[in-house]
Amino acid sequence: MAKRDPQARRAAIVKAAADLVIEVGPERITHRLVAERAGVPLGSTTQYFTSLDDLRTQALQLLAKEIDDDLDAVRRSLVASGGSPALLVDRLHEYLHNSRNVAADVSLMSAGAFDSDLRELSLRWQNNFVEILNEYVGHDSALALAMLADGVVVHTALHGTVVSKDFLHTLVAPFMAQK
Amino acid sequence: MAKRDPQARRAAIVKAAADLVIEVGPERITHRLVAERAGVPLGSTTQYFTSLDDLRTQALQLLAKEIDDDLDAVRRSLVASGGSPALLVDRLHEYLHNSRNVAADVSLMSAGAFDSDLRELSLRWQNNFVEILNEYVGHDSALALAMLADGVVVHTALHGTVVSKDFLHTLVAPFMAQK
């Protein structure tokens, strides 16, 4: 791990913490676990973060950011297609196949559910999703789609399998009638 | 607490653990916390359970059972009404207003998401829900409604507010076209 490069080291630690959050859940990370995963000495994990809570929060922020980026792809896709349901289904399907996304979503959900300080963070992707969809469908439909997405993500996380595109279409179609 | 009634004492401990799971999350309970809440000596919390994990699992099982019972009311309601969407919306609305239900659902989700041993438990209510609905709508619609319910529950947990009945109707209607 890049010595004498605080920027990189710090990022590596946050990355390792995020990976672990996804694997074992936000509540189960420890400094030792993160240090080992990041390949840095224990002391480094306390050097850059005021507390484990702080480190956890930053890990969750990284995950939220990754989701944001993925969502941006959805946005661009929708813009390019003029809001086609098929395109949304494609993107959603793709999104669900990335298990990191799914686990990240669930991590943010459960973190936000029991820690009000993290609530805003865990609502970010929903809000963004609603905002994006609002360009093409009414607000209620946008919200409905966001909730649907949440439900599908949870389902995916718990079942470990992704539903079919056809099924996704069934899900999404009723709320994608043009504005 | 019921000094000479092991059965009752055991139940009181599981109840206390379940309450705490809902409040602080499944990962944050401790023997001491549970003992204090249940009003029993520390030793009692280890007497009846092989480990803290065991106690947590039983607490989650209690929560799952409570949800089952609530779901049974939904079932009866649907049976009585012959599968009316309005009735489902009413029940759902009621369900969401019970914050214990919402927190219990989320607890089960996050527990199941990171512990495969608990996955079955956290899928139980969905499966039951699907089964119930399957009497009135096709399987896909039933699954869609279950996912929708999950999404609404998560939304409720994170926002701390319940959506309107009207909105719930918008959500549910497309999938409640008679079989």
Next chain:
Amino acid sequence: MAKRDPQARRAAIVKAAADLVIEVGPERITHRLVAERAGVPLGSTTQYFTSLDDLRTQALQLLAKEIDDDLDAVRRSLVASGGSPALLVDRLHEYLHNSRNVAADVSLMSAGAFDSDLRELSLRWQNNFVEILNEYVGHDSALALAMLADGVVVHTALHGTVVSKDFLHTLVAPFMAQK
């Protein structure tokens, strides 16, 4: 160390902590040091005390109590003699020869000097001393004698030797003119 006798064990820990306070100073005790000295496992030193600060405070309280007891002997001595300076000198001399007393006094002083929560504790013996003397001399003289005593104690602690009885008499005499 008496197993299964919390009272005794707790007392043994406080005693060990007090001994160490005297040896290394109030700021340098650690749980490990105390555990080793008391001959108990590390966990026992945290079992009975909410924090190291708590343990330190209780150790200082023990020392203060010991001094109180010694002071009581002085009181009885003065009462018996009707407030004779010679008797006071004798007792003071004796007191100073007990290096535990001296070190305890200094520990209380330095603890109180930098921690306002402990100030009252470190003033206790002075207040008691003044109260005792006030039976025989005016308040100003009593206070003067108390300050003198403090000064002699500090001197003894730093020099490691006790001044002569004659010198003590020189010190004390001017303030022992009968009330």
Next chain:
Amino acid sequence: MAKRDPQARRAAIVKAAADLVIEVGPERITHRLVAERAGVPLGSTTQYFTSLDDLRTQALQLLAKEIDDDLDAVRRSLVASGGSPALLVDRLHEYLHNSRNVAADVSLMSAGAFDSDLRELSLRWQNNFVEILNEYVGHDSALALAMLADGVVVHTALHGTVVSKDFLHTLVAPFMAQK
């Protein structure tokens, strides 16, 4: 802080350390605390001192020197007045009102009490005081006055208030009968 003046930087660090010793006690200073207070980078606090102990010792030496300087004023005052008790009382009163002096004295006392390496340092002001007074009163009286001064200082530190000049006079007078 004086980037290109090692001499000044070193002095600034010792000064900051001395200030902190007075505030939190000799045992509670850290490199980080001192660096922040002095406005210098962490590395500077280890650059000029072989260890934290070394830095602490130098801080205490600075405090001792400050007291020496104050004592010199007392000396000059006594010389000018030919050893008048009133003058000594005035100076003592002044000295006690300077809370830095009081805290410095107490710091030196408690440092010396538990670290024999520092004992000489903490005895310096007493020895000087005795030497000064010895010009005007016998050795025993000088020593008595020094002890009295110590006692008053401790009293001041713990009570946070300074006794009246009148009381100081009562204290000092018996030992200021001309040689």
Next chain:
DNA sequence: TATGAATGAGTCTTCATTCAT
């Protein structure tokens, strides 16, 4: 020379778990 990144020893503290009573 000056700096602050890096490290790991050591601290306090919590707590699951065991087990004597």
Next chain:
DNA sequence: GATGAATGAAGACTCATTCAT
């Protein structure tokens, strides 16, 4: 069977100290 004392493993966190840059 019931209790809470006992223990030690493990965790978060601090910081003196070293040393690359």
